[in-house]
Amino acid sequence: MCNRYEEFLExxxxxxxxxxQRVAELGAQxxxxxxxxxxxxxxxxxxxxxxxxxxxxxxxxxxxxxDFMAVSSYGAGSRQSTGQVxxxxxxxTSIEDxxxxxxxxxIDSGRxxxxxxxxxxxxxxxxxxxxxxLDKAERREVEVPLRYVGFTIPNKFVFGxxxxxxxxxxxxxxxxxxxxxxxxxxxxxxxx
Numbered sequence: 001m002c003n004r005y006e007e008f009l010e011x012x013x014x015x016x017x018x019x020x021q022r023v024a025e026l027g028a029q030x031x032x033x034x035x036x037x038x039x040x041x042x043x044x045x046x047x048x049x050x051x052x053x054x055x056x057x058x059x060x061x062x063x064x065x066x067d068f069m070a071v072s073s074y075g076a077g078s079r080q081s082t083g084q085v086x087x088x089x090x091x092x093t094s095i096e097d098x099x100x101x102x103x104x105x106x107i108d109s110g111r112x113x114x115x116x117x118x119x120x121x122x123x124x125x126x127x128x129x130x131x132x133x134l135d136k137a138e139r140r141e142v143e144v145p146l147r148y149v150g151f152t153i154p155n156k157f158v159f160g161x162x163x164x165x166x167x168x169x170x171x172x173x174x175x176x177x178x179x180x181x182x183x184x185x186x187x188x189x190x191x192x
Contacts, residue, residue: 027059048105
């Protein structure tokens with residue numbers, strides 16, 4: 001049986017209403033910036049970005065297509081990137097001559113995103129930009145150009161609103177911070 005997230009929730013970092021408001025603001029800004037785009041493709045990086053993407057496109061007033069990509073740079077059960085990026089699901093759409101907006105849940109080291117940008121740049125998009133819900137700037141190891149940022153957050157272990165904790169709790173309507181000591185204790189109990 002899974003533990004309830006309340007057992008290891010240290011704090012709610014970004015409440016539901018703040019998320020709703022900021023996503024609406026981002027949608028309005030993106031709509032303004034791309035009002036003359038003939039081919040806008042929102043490229044969601046799976047799986048964490050899905051909830052953000054779904055809410056974001058509700059606020060867009062410009063025509064757009066949606067496609068998905070899954071990349072991995074983390075070992076099983078790890079919070080640290082290995083630095084080696086694997087594409088586990090590639091696009092179904094050609095992005096040549098398109099305005100591409102990468103939609104991400106969180107950027108920390110920047111390594112994975114830098115690899116994705118390099119890969120996509122070779123496909124000759126008209127433009128390529130990044131929209132991330134969360135920017136963990138103090139963890140940045142590789143500089144990446146972020147055009148739209150929902151929130152800059154401290155270097156804390158977060159979950160909810162699309163971000164998982166051992167593949168659970170993506171459905172929470174807020175961004176929470178994990179109390180890592182309590183979380184590790186609950187994991188030990190589950191293993192016994």
